[in-house]
Amino acid sequence: MTEPTYGQSPLSTLSEVRRAVRRLAGLHGLSAGTRARLTASVAAVARVGLENGQSVRITARRGPREEPAGVDTLVLALTTSLPIGPETLAKLPLAAVATDGGVEWRIAPPSPREQPGRAASDEAAEEELAALLTDLDALAADHQQLKAELDETNSGVLALYVQLEERDEQLRRAHGQMLRELEDALRPAPLSVPGLELAVHYAPADTDAPTGGDLYDWFVLPDGSVHITVVDALGHGVGSTRAALDVTHTVRTLALDGYPMKAIVGRASEVLNGMDPQLMATMLLARINPATGELLLANGSHPPALVVRTGGPTEYLEVPGRGVGYPLPGSDQVLRSHLRPGDLLMLYTDGLTESRRDPLEGEQRLAASATRNAGRPIHEIPGAIADDMHTVVHHPDDTLALTLRRLGSASGR
Missing domain, CATH: 3.60.40.10 (PPM-type phosphatase domain)
Incomplete structure (x- = not known):
């Protein structure tokens, strides 16, 4: 087991929590999809303590997984003094377990083909985009920072998504026009x-x-x-x-x-x-x-x-x-x-x-x-x-x- 890769400094805002999680995800080479789920999950749990005036701490370490034996896994721990109920954990995008001092996420290491800072798939990038967009309305002060990250990690996916939407609309119009012409051809003349x-x-x-x-x-x-x-x-x-x-x-x-x-x-x-x-x-x-x-x-x-x-x-x-x-x-x-x-x-x-x-x-x-x-x-x-x-x-x-x-x-x- 290695030493924590992030310190024990207390975090008092959701912006600090998100930045800390993203930093840890980047250091450990997590994919964009996993990073999005982890960020949303940690923020959801941290919000419970922050809204009650309590600061939280985040640490990360490497540890062996139960199965298969000997394979390292990333363990990210959120320390909070308030108890976290099972109903909160059940709604998280990324599964977590409650501990005596807070909540832990155990994440498998990325595959060799995945590179730090890159989305593992279009679906994962779209999920990250959805998670970030959901927070924009509630976090106006963090808007510019989030927009910068979106531009950096998802600009290519967004462009592709827009192109696909435009192409899909063109195909729908062409399909409808073709079928209307077919319908007219099938109906007898007046x-x-x-x-x-x-x-x-x-x-x-x-x-x-x-x-x-x-x-x-x-x-x-x-x-x-x-x-x-x-x-x-x-x-x-x-x-x-x-x-x-x-x-x-x-x-x-x-x-x-x-x-x-x-x-x-x-x-x-x-x-x-x-x-x-x-x-x-x-x-x-x-x-x-x-x-x-x-x-x-x-x-x-x-x-x-x-x-x-x-x-x-x-x-x-x-x-x-x-x-x-x-x-x-x-x-x-x-x-x-x-x-x-x-x-x-x-x-x-x-x-x-x-x-x-x-x-x-x-x-x-x-x-x-x-x-x-x-x-x-x-x-x-x-x-x-x-x-x-x-x-x-x-x-x-x-x-x-x-x-x-x-x-x-x-x-x-």
């Missing part, structure tokens, strides 16, 4: 059909991943009617987007090939099961004749369509059926209805009505919101309804809201 006006609102559950399993498709059939598909594939993110695309492409192919509405859901499930047996998705198919207002609906486990009639009455158009990946998939029937001029049809996914985990309550709020907003320009309606429905969100999910309004004349908007 549809302009005399006698009808359409609009859509989509919001992902996670703004950092603006693609998901909610998708729609609309196109004009050879007979002039407009076909709309709304899909909600199980899951979130790009994987569910691929599944939803498979569904919309399959339905489009079947519809353009002339499959009857009632058969499309079941046939699409057969085709998709051969491609991906794990795929599960709900879907709602709507077909509207702009000239006559005739509306056909087929459903596969999807929330029902909502109609807001001219003058205010609302009606949910329920169609029983089971979706892709469900037992006995298919639409049990095709519901026939009629849209009069001015009627508003709304198709959506369950993220719109189940944000509070109560679908029935959600459907009631949706009907009330659709009635309030039905008189708006069509491009404003889906977003306004989504804002109404998501004032409180207990269960975030991808959300799709699509609105279609039949105009008074099929000759134009």
